[in-house]
Amino acid sequence: MLAAIKSFGSVASAARSRGLLFLSTQITLPTSKASDLVTPFEKNKHTKLKIPTKRAASLLQQLEAEAVANYSKGKHIETFKPGDSVEVHYLLSRTSSRVQRVKGVVLARRNRGTGSSFILRNHIGGYGYEQKIFLHSPLLQSVKVLQEAFIHKGKKRVRRAKLFYLREKAPSFTTV
Incomplete structure:
Protein backbone atom coordinates (compact mmCIF):
# COMPACT_ATOMS: atom_id res chain seq x y z
CA MET A 1 0.00 0.00 0.00
CA LEU A 2 2.84 2.36 0.87
CA ALA A 3 4.53 1.60 -2.43
CA ALA A 4 1.28 2.32 -4.27
CA ILE A 5 0.88 5.68 -2.51
CA LYS A 6 4.47 6.65 -3.29
CA SER A 7 4.13 5.69 -6.96
CA PHE A 8 0.80 7.55 -7.17
CA GLY A 9 2.45 10.59 -5.60
CA SER A 10 5.31 10.52 -8.10
CA VAL A 11 2.88 10.22 -11.04
CA ALA A 12 0.83 13.12 -9.69
CA SER A 13 3.92 15.34 -9.24
CA ALA A 14 5.16 14.50 -12.75
CA ALA A 15 1.75 15.43 -14.17
CA ARG A 16 1.76 18.75 -12.26
CA SER A 17 5.25 19.65 -13.51
CA ARG A 18 4.07 19.22 -17.09
CA GLY A 19 1.08 21.45 -16.47
CA LEU A 20 -1.46 18.67 -16.65
CA LEU A 21 -4.40 18.47 -14.32
CA PHE A 22 -4.06 15.06 -12.77
CA LEU A 23 -5.62 15.34 -9.35
CA SER A 24 -6.53 18.38 -7.38
CA THR A 25 -6.28 16.82 -3.92
CA GLN A 26 -3.11 16.79 -1.89
CA ILE A 27 -1.78 13.42 -0.69
CA THR A 28 -0.66 13.40 2.92
CA LEU A 29 0.86 10.43 4.62
CA PRO A 30 -0.01 9.78 8.25
CA THR A 31 2.72 10.34 10.78
CA SER A 32 2.66 6.70 11.92
CA LYS A 33 5.39 4.22 11.14
CA ALA A 34 5.78 3.07 7.56
CA SER A 35 5.46 -0.58 8.63
CA ASP A 36 1.86 0.11 9.76
CA LEU A 37 0.90 1.09 6.21
CA VAL A 38 2.05 -2.18 4.68
CA THR A 39 -0.79 -4.58 3.94
CA PRO A 40 -0.46 -8.25 4.94
CA PHE A 41 -0.17 -9.15 1.24
CA GLU A 42 2.86 -6.88 0.76
CA LYS A 43 4.37 -8.04 4.04
CA ASN A 44 4.23 -11.70 2.95
CA LYS A 45 5.40 -11.11 -0.61
CA HIS A 46 8.23 -13.61 -0.16
CA THR A 47 6.42 -16.66 1.13
CA LYS A 48 8.33 -19.65 2.37
CA LEU A 49 6.42 -22.04 0.11
CA LYS A 50 6.70 -20.86 -3.48
CA ILE A 51 5.39 -24.00 -5.19
CA PRO A 52 1.58 -23.81 -5.42
CA THR A 53 1.01 -27.46 -4.52
CA LYS A 54 3.07 -27.11 -1.34
CA ARG A 55 1.29 -23.87 -0.45
CA ALA A 56 -2.08 -25.55 -0.96
CA ALA A 57 -1.00 -28.53 1.16
CA SER A 58 0.02 -26.15 3.94
CA LEU A 59 -3.36 -24.42 3.82
CA LEU A 60 -5.16 -27.76 3.89
CA GLN A 61 -3.14 -28.79 6.96
CA GLN A 62 -4.23 -25.60 8.72
CA LEU A 63 -7.87 -26.21 7.79
CA GLU A 64 -7.65 -29.81 9.00
CA ALA A 65 -6.16 -28.69 12.35
CA GLU A 66 -9.04 -26.21 12.79
CA ALA A 67 -11.57 -28.93 11.93
CA VAL A 68 -10.06 -31.30 14.51
CA ALA A 69 -10.25 -28.55 17.15
CA ASN A 70 -13.92 -27.89 16.27
CA TYR A 71 -14.85 -31.59 16.39
CA SER A 72 -13.21 -32.02 19.80
CA LYS A 73 -15.30 -29.28 21.43
CA GLY A 74 -17.81 -30.59 23.95
CA LYS A 75 -16.54 -34.17 23.90
Whole structure:
Protein backbone atom coordinates (compact mmCIF):
# COMPACT_ATOMS: atom_id res chain seq x y z
CA MET A 1 0.00 0.00 0.00
CA LEU A 2 2.84 2.36 0.87
CA ALA A 3 4.53 1.60 -2.43
CA ALA A 4 1.28 2.32 -4.27
CA ILE A 5 0.88 5.68 -2.51
CA LYS A 6 4.47 6.65 -3.29
CA SER A 7 4.13 5.69 -6.96
CA PHE A 8 0.80 7.55 -7.17
CA GLY A 9 2.45 10.59 -5.60
CA SER A 10 5.31 10.52 -8.10
CA VAL A 11 2.88 10.22 -11.04
CA ALA A 12 0.83 13.12 -9.69
CA SER A 13 3.92 15.34 -9.24
CA ALA A 14 5.16 14.50 -12.75
CA ALA A 15 1.75 15.43 -14.17
CA ARG A 16 1.76 18.75 -12.26
CA SER A 17 5.25 19.65 -13.51
CA ARG A 18 4.07 19.22 -17.09
CA GLY A 19 1.08 21.45 -16.47
CA LEU A 20 -1.46 18.67 -16.65
CA LEU A 21 -4.40 18.47 -14.32
CA PHE A 22 -4.06 15.06 -12.77
CA LEU A 23 -5.62 15.34 -9.35
CA SER A 24 -6.53 18.38 -7.38
CA THR A 25 -6.28 16.82 -3.92
CA GLN A 26 -3.11 16.79 -1.89
CA ILE A 27 -1.78 13.42 -0.69
CA THR A 28 -0.66 13.40 2.92
CA LEU A 29 0.86 10.43 4.62
CA PRO A 30 -0.01 9.78 8.25
CA THR A 31 2.72 10.34 10.78
CA SER A 32 2.66 6.70 11.92
CA LYS A 33 5.39 4.22 11.14
CA ALA A 34 5.78 3.07 7.56
CA SER A 35 5.46 -0.58 8.63
CA ASP A 36 1.86 0.11 9.76
CA LEU A 37 0.90 1.09 6.21
CA VAL A 38 2.05 -2.18 4.68
CA THR A 39 -0.79 -4.58 3.94
CA PRO A 40 -0.46 -8.25 4.94
CA PHE A 41 -0.17 -9.15 1.24
CA GLU A 42 2.86 -6.88 0.76
CA LYS A 43 4.37 -8.04 4.04
CA ASN A 44 4.23 -11.70 2.95
CA LYS A 45 5.40 -11.11 -0.61
CA HIS A 46 8.23 -13.61 -0.16
CA THR A 47 6.42 -16.66 1.13
CA LYS A 48 8.33 -19.65 2.37
CA LEU A 49 6.42 -22.04 0.11
CA LYS A 50 6.70 -20.86 -3.48
CA ILE A 51 5.39 -24.00 -5.19
CA PRO A 52 1.58 -23.81 -5.42
CA THR A 53 1.01 -27.46 -4.52
CA LYS A 54 3.07 -27.11 -1.34
CA ARG A 55 1.29 -23.87 -0.45
CA ALA A 56 -2.08 -25.55 -0.96
CA ALA A 57 -1.00 -28.53 1.16
CA SER A 58 0.02 -26.15 3.94
CA LEU A 59 -3.36 -24.42 3.82
CA LEU A 60 -5.16 -27.76 3.89
CA GLN A 61 -3.14 -28.79 6.96
CA GLN A 62 -4.23 -25.60 8.72
CA LEU A 63 -7.87 -26.21 7.79
CA GLU A 64 -7.65 -29.81 9.00
CA ALA A 65 -6.16 -28.69 12.35
CA GLU A 66 -9.04 -26.21 12.79
CA ALA A 67 -11.57 -28.93 11.93
CA VAL A 68 -10.06 -31.30 14.51
CA ALA A 69 -10.25 -28.55 17.15
CA ASN A 70 -13.92 -27.89 16.27
CA TYR A 71 -14.85 -31.59 16.39
CA SER A 72 -13.21 -32.02 19.80
CA LYS A 73 -15.30 -29.28 21.43
CA GLY A 74 -17.81 -30.59 23.95
CA LYS A 75 -16.54 -34.17 23.90
CA HIS A 76 -14.89 -36.01 26.76
CA ILE A 77 -12.21 -38.17 25.15
CA GLU A 78 -9.46 -39.45 27.43
CA THR A 79 -6.07 -40.31 25.98
CA PHE A 80 -5.69 -44.03 25.38
CA LYS A 81 -3.26 -46.44 23.74
CA PRO A 82 -3.51 -49.87 22.15
CA GLY A 83 -3.96 -52.51 24.84
CA ASP A 84 -6.14 -50.33 27.07
CA SER A 85 -9.70 -51.32 27.88
CA VAL A 86 -12.11 -48.48 27.13
CA GLU A 87 -15.79 -47.68 27.30
CA VAL A 88 -17.23 -45.75 24.36
CA HIS A 89 -20.53 -43.86 24.30
CA TYR A 90 -21.93 -42.94 20.89
CA LEU A 91 -25.28 -42.08 19.35
CA LEU A 92 -27.01 -44.69 17.24
CA SER A 93 -28.00 -42.09 14.63
CA ARG A 94 -28.00 -38.35 14.24
CA THR A 95 -31.74 -38.13 14.70
CA SER A 96 -32.12 -40.35 17.77
CA SER A 97 -31.02 -39.46 21.27
CA ARG A 98 -30.27 -43.08 22.27
CA VAL A 99 -26.69 -43.59 23.38
CA GLN A 100 -24.98 -46.93 22.77
CA ARG A 101 -22.34 -48.05 25.30
CA VAL A 102 -19.58 -50.36 24.07
CA LYS A 103 -16.66 -51.79 26.06
CA GLY A 104 -13.59 -53.43 24.61
CA VAL A 105 -9.83 -53.55 24.18
CA VAL A 106 -8.15 -51.14 21.76
CA LEU A 107 -6.33 -53.19 19.11
CA ALA A 108 -5.05 -50.31 17.00
CA ARG A 109 -5.18 -46.57 16.70
CA ARG A 110 -4.92 -44.68 13.42
CA ASN A 111 -4.02 -40.98 13.71
CA ARG A 112 -4.97 -39.18 10.49
CA GLY A 113 -6.41 -35.79 11.45
CA THR A 114 -10.17 -35.79 10.95
CA GLY A 115 -9.96 -39.40 9.73
CA SER A 116 -8.48 -40.70 13.01
CA SER A 117 -9.98 -43.95 14.25
CA PHE A 118 -9.40 -46.92 16.52
CA ILE A 119 -10.40 -50.58 16.50
CA LEU A 120 -12.20 -51.99 19.53
CA ARG A 121 -12.44 -55.75 20.23
CA ASN A 122 -14.52 -57.66 22.76
CA HIS A 123 -16.11 -61.09 23.21
CA ILE A 124 -19.82 -61.40 23.87
CA GLY A 125 -21.60 -64.73 24.09
CA GLY A 126 -18.53 -66.65 22.98
CA TYR A 127 -18.17 -64.67 19.76
CA GLY A 128 -15.53 -62.02 19.16
CA TYR A 129 -16.48 -58.77 17.49
CA GLU A 130 -14.49 -55.78 16.35
CA GLN A 131 -15.68 -52.29 15.69
CA LYS A 132 -13.91 -49.40 13.99
CA ILE A 133 -14.79 -46.10 15.65
CA PHE A 134 -13.88 -42.69 14.24
CA LEU A 135 -12.56 -40.27 16.86
CA HIS A 136 -13.96 -37.09 15.30
CA SER A 137 -17.35 -38.50 14.36
CA PRO A 138 -20.33 -36.35 15.37
CA LEU A 139 -21.93 -39.53 16.77
CA LEU A 140 -19.13 -40.14 19.31
CA GLN A 141 -19.97 -38.78 22.78
CA SER A 142 -17.14 -39.92 25.07
CA VAL A 143 -14.28 -42.36 25.49
CA LYS A 144 -13.39 -43.47 29.03
CA VAL A 145 -10.33 -45.57 29.90
CA LEU A 146 -11.28 -48.43 32.22
CA GLN A 147 -7.82 -49.99 32.65
CA GLU A 148 -4.45 -49.28 31.08
CA ALA A 149 -2.45 -52.20 29.62
CA PHE A 150 -5.47 -54.49 30.01
CA ILE A 151 -3.92 -57.38 28.09
CA HIS A 152 -1.10 -57.60 30.67
CA LYS A 153 -3.49 -56.91 33.57
CA GLY A 154 -1.79 -53.55 34.13
CA LYS A 155 1.52 -55.12 35.19
CA LYS A 156 3.65 -54.09 32.21
CA ARG A 157 3.21 -51.76 29.30
CA VAL A 158 2.18 -52.82 25.82
CA ARG A 159 5.06 -52.61 23.35
CA ARG A 160 3.18 -52.83 20.07
CA ALA A 161 1.15 -50.25 18.20
CA LYS A 162 -1.05 -52.81 16.43
CA LEU A 163 -2.29 -55.76 18.46
CA PHE A 164 -3.85 -57.83 15.69
CA TYR A 165 -2.18 -60.97 17.07
CA LEU A 166 -4.82 -60.93 19.83
CA ARG A 167 -7.35 -62.22 17.29
CA GLU A 168 -5.73 -65.67 17.50
CA LYS A 169 -5.27 -65.62 21.30
CA ALA A 170 -7.71 -66.91 23.90
CA PRO A 171 -10.89 -64.83 24.38
CA SER A 172 -9.82 -63.93 27.93
CA PHE A 173 -7.24 -61.49 26.51
CA THR A 174 -9.88 -59.26 24.93
CA THR A 175 -12.99 -59.87 27.05
CA VAL A 176 -13.82 -56.80 29.12
